[in-house]
Amino acid sequence: MKQLEIIGFKRANLGKQVSKDLRNESFVPGVLYGGAEQVHFYAPAILFRDLVYSPEVYEVDLNIEGTHYRAILQDLQFHPVNEMLLHVDFLELQEDKPVKIDVPVKFVGTSPGVIVGGKLVTKLRKLRVKALPANLPDSVEVDISDLELGKSIKVSKVKPANYEILTNANAPIATVTIPRALKSAQAEEARGKK
Template sequence: MKKHEIVGYNRANLGKTGSKALRAEGYIPGVLYGGKSQVHFYAPAILFRQLLTSPEAYEVTLNIEGDEYSAILQDTQFHPVNDQLLHADFLEIVEGKDIKVEVPIRFVGTAPGVQKGGKLIQKLRKLKLRGAVNRIPDYVDVDVADLDLGKTIKVGAVTLDGVEILDGPLLPIASIEIPRSMRGKTAA
């Protein structure tokens, strides 16, 4: 997983009023849980941009007034109208404890169905994985070299060492769609 650092400050005022005041000043309130105790903090909104705009999974180093925690972004809350980040939840990475994280899918190889005029349709963008943080890959590589016209590759075809895939094995990852212009030719 890629690394990212967020420098923040401990929160004194918890609750709606304190959170609103922080947001007005350009800060995002957050909470870190999963360790010995919960840590309520706030950090500048700009530090969250890379985490939210990139499809990659990040291991985040939270530096809260000198105390460093290793964590992953677990959940975010956005404003329903203007899509501004309102709150961020982080899960602390504890040694020897598995984490659950979504990792982006990357296609490897050239599908013969695409070379014949078909269109590769990506049905799933990320896979849910569980495992030790040092075993979680940056990407899940899916080989599409065997995908022909009308064929589908499913989650069950993907294998990863030391990491458990939490998505159902029958869930489709990608398929090759037969173009309308070729449908009549293949049926005849």
């Protein structure tokens, strides 16, 4: 799992006005939970860019006034109009406690359905997994090398290694759709054989 450091400062005062003042100074308020105590902190908004605007999953080294915490991003809140990051929640990682996290899907192989003119449509970009911190995957590999035209690959086809997949087993991850041009060509061909 990729690493990222975020340097923050403890918050002495909590409340809406204090949080608003922090945001006006380009800081993002946050909270770290899951450990011995909750830690309320704030950090410069620029430090969250790689963490928030990336499909990757990061293990975060939260450096709050010299105290280091291993954590993962649990939740984000954005402003509804200007998309500004308003608040972040982190979960502290503990070696013996399993964690639930959304991990990106990575397709491997070449679909025969795509080779003959179909279009690969991604239905799920991330899968929810549960694992101990040491076993958290960077991505879940989905083999599409036997995905034919008009067929789907479901979550149940994915073989997890050292982690459990929590996403519904019947949910489709990807489908190879038949484009209109190919459908009309098949219809013409069927009419010609009659």
